[in-house]
Amino acid sequence: MIRLKDVEMEYENGTEAIRGISLDIADGEFVFLVGPSGSGKSTLIKLLTGEVIPSSGRIMVNGFAVSTISGRQLPMMRRTLGVIFQDFRLIGKKTVYDNLSFVMRAVGASSKEIQKRIPYVLDLVGLKDKSRDYPDELSGGEQQRVAIARALVNNPSTIIADEPTGNLDPDRSLELMSLLVRINQLGTTVVVVTHEKDLVNRFGKRVVTLEHGQIISDQVGGYVGGNIHA
Amino acid sequence: MRDHKFTYFLHEGFSNMFSHGFMSFAAIGITVACLLIMGTFTLVAVNADANLKDMESENEILAFVDDSCTPEETQAIQEELRAIDNVTSVEYISREDAAKSFEEQYPDEEMFQDLDPEIFRDRYAIHIADLRQISETKTAIEAVPGVADTRAEEQIAGGFITLRNVATVVCVALILILFMVSIFIISNTIKLTTFDRREEIAIMRMVGATNGFIRWPFVYEGFMIGVLGAAIAFFLQWALYEAVCQGVAANDSLQLIRMVEFSELWKPVAAAFAGAGVVVGVGGSLSAIRKFLQV
Numbered sequence: 001m002i003r004l005k006d007v008e009m010e011y012e013n014g015t016e017a018i019r020g021i022s023l024d025i026a027d028g029e030f031v032f033l034v035g036p037s038g039s040g041k042s043t044l045i046k047l048l049t050g051e052v053i054p055s056s057g058r059i060m061v062n063g064f065a066v067s068t069i070s071g072r073q074l075p076m077m078r079r080t081l082g083v084i085f086q087d088f089r090l091i092g093k094k095t096v097y098d099n100l101s102f103v104m105r106a107v108g109a110s111s112k113e114i115q116k117r118i119p120y121v122l123d124l125v126g127l128k129d130k131s132r133d134y135p136d137e138l139s140g141g142e143q144q145r146v147a148i149a150r151a152l153v154n155n156p157s158t159i160i161a162d163e164p165t166g167n168l169d170p171d172r173s174l175e176l177m178s179l180l181v182r183i184n185q186l187g188t189t190v191v192v193v194t195h196e197k198d199l200v201n202r203f204g205k206r207v208v209t210l211e212h213g214q215i216i217s218d219q220v221g222g223y224v225g226g227n228i229h230a
Numbered sequence: 231m232r233d234h235k236f237t238y239f240l241h242e243g244f245s246n247m248f249s250h251g252f253m254s255f256a257a258i259g260i261t262v263a264c265l266l267i268m269g270t271f272t273l274v275a276v277n278a279d280a281n282l283k284d285m286e287s288e289n290e291i292l293a294f295v296d297d298s299c300t301p302e303e304t305q306a307i308q309e310e311l312r313a314i315d316n317v318t319s320v321e322y323i324s325r326e327d328a329a330k331s332f333e334e335q336y337p338d339e340e341m342f343q344d345l346d347p348e349i350f351r352d353r354y355a356i357h358i359a360d361l362r363q364i365s366e367t368k369t370a371i372e373a374v375p376g377v378a379d380t381r382a383e384e385q386i387a388g389g390f391i392t393l394r395n396v397a398t399v400v401c402v403a404l405i406l407i408l409f410m411v412s413i414f415i416i417s418n419t420i421k422l423t424t425f426d427r428r429e430e431i432a433i434m435r436m437v438g439a440t441n442g443f444i445r446w447p448f449v450y451e452g453f454m455i456g457v458l459g460a461a462i463a464f465f466l467q468w469a470l471y472e473a474v475c476q477g478v479a480a481n482d483s484l485q486l487i488r489m490v491e492f493s494e495l496w497k498p499v500a501a502a503f504a505g506a507g508v509v510v511g512v513g514g515s516l517s518a519i520r521k522f523l524q525v
Contacts, residue, residue: 049436071441079438091430093249105238106439154437 001027002048002158002189007057007067009043009213017043018054019213025191027157030184032200033193035210041193044210045162048191049083050074062157079107082151082188086163088143090135096122096146097131100153107154117153125149125179141172148179158189165196173199181205235446243450246427253423254455260419261459261510262466264412265503268405269467272502273495275401279394280490286361286390289383293371295352296378304352307376311354314374316367319357325350351378361387409506417514424448424518431522441523448515456511460503467499468492 002025009018018040025031035041046052047059050066059066064077090099097118104114122128125145135143144164151159161180165173177192177199184190194200200207201222209217247254293311295304304322311320323331329347358367364387372380424431434444475489 075435075438075440077438078436081438083436089429089433091433103433103437103439106434106437106443108235108443150437 003060005058007054007059009047010055017213021215023215025189027189028187030190030205032205032207033191034200034207039210040213041210045160045193048160049081050077079154080157082156082159084147084151084161084164086166088147090143090146092135095132095134096127099146100150103150104153121149121153140167144168144176159183161192163193165194239446239450242447243454246447246451247454250423250426253426257419257423257455258459260415261456261507262463264415265460265463265506266466268408269499272405273471277490278397281488282390282394284488287357289361289387291356291368291371291380291382293354293356293377294379296376299376303376307374308354310374311356311371314370316358316360316363317356318359321355323353323355325352328353362391413510413513417517421518424522428522444523445519448519449512452511452515453508456507460507464500464503
């Protein structure tokens with residue numbers, strides 16, 4: 001579960017990125033986070049992953065008080081999250097399998113667990129036959145699916161996807177979003193930051209809209225406001 | 231640390247070293263260069279010190295025996311001289327030997343040939359352990375009954391002492407400076423390799439790897455870079471030293487220089503290189519990765 005209570009975030013240069021946001025995301029929910037550039041979406045993601053600490057307010061992520069978290073607890077909190085980035089951020093010198101095994105190793109998984117889990121996750125994202133390929137041998141859509149597999153491989157309770165379709169064509173975007181919906185149906189909480197209005201409307205999920213660091217709308221069923229300016 | 235983690239870290243450290251071949255090569259190359267410069271300078275200092283010691287040991291005090299002493303009394307003086315602190319050896323030189331030696335010093339001076347040994351005195355050539363105590367030792371020798379006079383090159387001895395002191399201070403200072411410069415260069419080279427992998431580190435942090443888990447492969451890698459650099463530097467240093475020794479031996483004008491055998495030096499050189507390699511490798515890795523572990 002994710003809970004933000006009166007969260008404010010002001011950077012050292014004086015930029016007020018988040019202004020008094022309160023938000024609850026229940027376990028197993030699928031939420032789109034939308035808004036124009038500079039609306040505070042990226043800062044919100046950074047707050048959830050513990051990359052930045054709020055100036056005031058409280059943040060709870062999967063049982064961890066992120067706003068006051070210690071350096072020792074931070075990795076434990078991050079193990080409950082799977083993060084997907086727009087630019088995939090795969091390690092080019094490692095194969096698909098090694099990109100996944102590396103993050104499992106990072107949380108202390110044994111070789112046996114790794115050998116069992118990776119084929120399952122690659123099958124889930126439709127890349128079973130690509131485990132020995134290197135990222136630059138894959139298409140953009142396939143690379144993003146590897147990124148999803150990497151986010152899933154440690155079995156997190158929440159997936160946070162930051163503009164996951166930003167580098168994909170419409171067909172691949174739809175395919176990827178459908179995959180995230182499927183993952184959500186398996187019980188994982190999914191938070192997707194996106195600019196793609198059509199895609200958001202297509203799935204009829206909860207949509208939280210940010211503008212100037214504040215939530216201006218939070219409703220289920222699709223994005224019903226004006227255009228989202230990237 | 232669990233066994234599988236140890237083997238994982240070792241494997242990661244090893245494979246990282248190869249997968250980032252150019253940067254590893256640069257780090258090893260710089261380690262080798264720094265160790266070689268430091269090692270060469272230290273070996274020059276060691277040899278200079280050994281040669282200075284040799285020259286010091288040739289510095290002697292002459293004790294002249296009173297003409298009135300009988301051969302038995304002269305013999306007794308030798309025992310008393312040997313008993314003095316700081317005296318390492320006492321050699322008897324008869325007046326005949328002294329005359330002969332004097333004549334040999336001036337072979338072209340007709341005036342100094344065929345001298346009557348009676349104008350010389352029997353004497354003892356005394357070598358001492360610590361040149362800094364030459365004055366005290368000379369006084370003790372003069373106090374021995376039957377010693378009529380002494381002669382010691384106190385100014386030359388003082389010169390040697392000053393030379394060695396200055397050489398020691400200069401050597402230690404230069405070696406320290408070189409060591410610090412080496413750590414700085416190597417740490418920056420490893421920083422570049424770490425910078426090359428900041429994405430990897432960011433991903434590890436994002437998936438919940440602890441700082442220790444991220445740090446260990448770099449520590450192993452730094453260790454291996456340091457040890458490999460030290461090993462290469464050691465063998466190069468050995469080859470270089472042997473080449474210099476041969477060059478010195480073959481050069482007539484350098485016959486006065488005594489080179490210390492490498493067989494006497496290899497253990498401390500190997501230990502110092504291994505120690506310095508590990509310190510700069512591991513230290514450089516730790517300092518390089520520190521800034522990536524702060525967020």
